[in-house]
Amino acid sequence: MTGDRVELVIFDCDGVLVDSERIYCRVDREVFARLGAEFTEAELVEHFVGSPKEIWTALVEERRGEPLPPDWHEPFRPLYDAALDAELTVVEGVTDVLDALDVPFCLASNGSHHSIRRNLTRTGLLDRFEGRIFSAHDVARGKPAPDLFLHAAATMGVAPERCAVVEDSAYGVRAARAAGMRAFGYTGGLTAADRLTGERTVVFEDMRRLPALLGVMAA
Structure with a gap:
């Protein structure tokens, strides 16, 4: 399978494209305590x-x-919105990666379409993914089930074995493996490398390395 050229890169959103997981975890802790x-x-x-x-x-x-x-x-929405409005940024290196990729890419997230589009808009990434955004709300089961990634690949017209998934969570990496796709586990966020390591998975810390890693795994 590693001899097949990657024909589609599927990005997770939170923690991969936008640096939101730190914000969510901090606000989640406060909200759940309340x-x-x-x-x-x-x-x-x-x-x-x-x-x-x-x-x-x-x-x-x-x-x-x-x-x-x-x-x-509902009462807590303003807490999340205020924190995201003030602090949300693009994951370092992502725009360089999107500029460098020579294959199609899309987005597949467990978040709702509303939250995905909101965060892409906040960070100026929406235009790069318009028309190629997939949410767990589109399928019967979200990650760690493979449904979402398989749905994205089918819609984009690419066989699963020719897809590469970029994820920052254990749930997402499990979903990619279950879908028969190559997984790239990004450890520049909150998740430790040992939780992403496994079969058909490349673990990396610097997002700017992704284009080269895609080429290596397809070689």
């Missing part, structure tokens, strides 16, 4: 970064000892 669910920063990184809504919701409800109320998140 809801009666205390988490350490390490727990948030391990269990929440890249996780589907079903997983992190169950963890919060278990920790607080009761279900979350309907629309529990």
Whole structure:
């Protein structure tokens, strides 16, 4: 499989294109504490970064000892919006990578279309991905299931084995492997390298290395 040229690069959004995971973890910790669910920063990184809504919701409800109320998140939206408006930036090196790629690319995230587009707009990346944005809301199961990546590849008309996925979370890397795609685990954010290492996966810390790594793995 490593002899096949990469024909599509699928980027995760949070933590790969935009440096949002640090912001989300900090605000999540405050919000969940107010809801009666205390988490350490390490727990948030391990269990929440890249996780589907079903997983992190169950963890919060278990920790607080009761279900979350309907629309529990609405009062806290301003906290997230204010932090993202003030602090959100592009992951260092991403624009250089997008300029350097000589193959098509798209985005596939467990986030909603609204949150994806909001963060791409905040960082000036929306035009680069317009018409090629895929959300877990488009499929039956989000990451770590392979559904989202397979949906993105099928829509873009590329076979899974010719796709490369760039991820920063264990959930995302698992989804890429399950989809039969090559995984590139970015460790310049919050997730430690040992949580991304595994079969058909290249782990790297400097985003600017990605174009060269894509060529090496396809050689």
